[in-house]
Amino acid sequence: MLWSVYSLRNLWARRVTTLLTLSGLGLVVFVFVAILMLAHGLERTMGRTGDPSNAILLSKGALSEIESSLSRDQTGVLAAQLDVVTLEDHQVAAVREIALQLTLRKQDRGSLASLSVRGSSPVAFAVRPRLRIVQGRVWQPGTTEVIVGSQVARQFPEARLAETLRFGRREWTVVGIFEAEGSGFDSEVWGDVDQMMTTFHRTAFSSMTLRLADPDGLPAFKARLEHDPRFKVSVKREPEYYEGKAEGLARLIRVTGLFLTVVFSVGAILGATMTMSASVAHRTTEIGTLRTLGFTRSHILQAFLLESILLGLAGGLLGVAAAALLNRVTISTVNWDTGAELAFGFHLTPGMVGEGVLFAVFMGLIGGLVPAARAARLEIVQALGERTA
Amino acid sequence: MSDAAMVDPVVSLHNVTKTYIRGGTEVSVIRDLSFVIPAGTFLAIMGPSGSGKSTLLNVMAGIDRPTSGSVVVAGTRLEQLSEGEMARWRARHIGYVFQTYNLIPVLTAAENVELPLALTHLTRRERADHVKTALRLVGLADRMDHYPRQLSGGQEQRVGVARAIVSDPTMILADEPTGNLDRESADDILTLLARLNRELGKTIVMVTHDPRAAERAQMIRHLEKGLLEMPP
Ligand SMILES: Nc1ncnc2c1ncn2[C@@H]1O[C@H](COP(=O)(O)OP(=O)(O)OP(=O)(O)O)[C@@H](O)[C@H]1O
């Protein structure tokens, strides 16, 4: 009790230095937590893309839709599988799509931005029932009408109802805005698949997404199709496909972030060490006094470690509090795999709060180790002899 | 010295020597010193600067170890104690008063006095009672919550004395306790020490330069080049 009062008051007595050290520790924790939040936000966004009842078919060996190519003949046979849901209008719940990455000039600032475009057909809304048109309507098949995801609508001023987007040397009229529950589809522009194929001289589809009557039957379905010599396809559950696409970027964010954090933390730890060393040097006589009163070397070690741990704790709380301000802030970035612009948010979890604070405490502890050990090693008579008074 | 006191000494030193190596040569600070201090004595140790007074006091306080010889204080042979045991022994038996007071600046007067009690098993309430009693004894009951910087030198040293007696140690050791004080404050401290000796029967060993301070003790010993000289 008296011991922690003692540590806290000493930190307060040197409050300017304490505050500087705190900011250093806090900054590192801020960066650390912000990066975890970012990577997590990305995974959340991508993990929400797609429906677990759906299977996405790509050509064998393709890691993403961009690399994949499925011929018209193949897709016809593939869509006729009995596992696929049949809709009320006797249509099969299967959508053949092409995925494109385009670069276009934003109208407002003239800056170049990258855009994901999907050629699809209205049955896509039956295959992905969680998608909703929030403004306007779906495009008319066979026309150059398009609908835009809510994030595209936010980022491109020209992506508004009745406005036109220019790509592929054609003009595309925006007739609707759709929402996909914060998933990656929100960052896409959708239009008629045949128009897009003509415009971009494509003869093959990128993917086909099927709604399965029995979602649990996916492994069997996958095994059957992948081993059928007539097709050269790979089958994945739709959310798993999108999560996989996020994995690379999320890992890159984490690795870069952790590298940065480690570099910064060396600085913060050195800062804590310097602060604590100055404190020990300043309080040498005090240490001799405490030892004379009967406190042991281990008491001295504890007192200084407690002080640096408290320093770390306060820095950690500061950093986490600052990072919490980022919670739900949405940023837009380029998806590494596809080059498309993708919007996702910082997302704080209780686990990250714990990890951030623990990390700061750890930095404080490491930073305090050497000075505290030096304080504990002092001989009483020598310590008392160094009169600072 | 009475016979009873001879039978029950608080301190007894046998052939104590303390040497330092300085510039390649051995320098003896204390040479083959043997003496006893009977319980209940108020002893003043005088001597020129560098004669080894502080070294001697620190050896008795168990914060320094002699090069050779045996030191028995409060019935314990100090050379047999490990460092940890020595710390516990100090907490139990020694109250130390410093020339520069050495109060902890971030703690209040009451907290400074309470510090040695943190090493005991007393309850919070008992600790508070002891602190109050000690501060009352030194006449600073009304300054409990003041920080050292808010006190005069004399008051700081009185807090220092309160800290030295709060755990009711066997012996009080003071290294020039009045060295930094003006005449009046010095007299207060000396009166206080004399009272602790007389009324509570505390054994006190005080190192001092000041003959007027030494006169307040029952007994004066002079240390010359590491050798105690009997008063004439
Ligand atoms: N760690 C050390 N190393 C070398 N010499 C030391 C050491 N500590 C003390 N001495 C020497 O031992 C001698 C006695 O020191 P001590 O402090 O006991 O003297 P003192 O009588 O208390 O002097 P003062 O009246 O100035 O306080 C001095 O000459 C001092 O320089």
Ligand SMILES: [Mg+2]
């Ligand atoms: Mg001295």
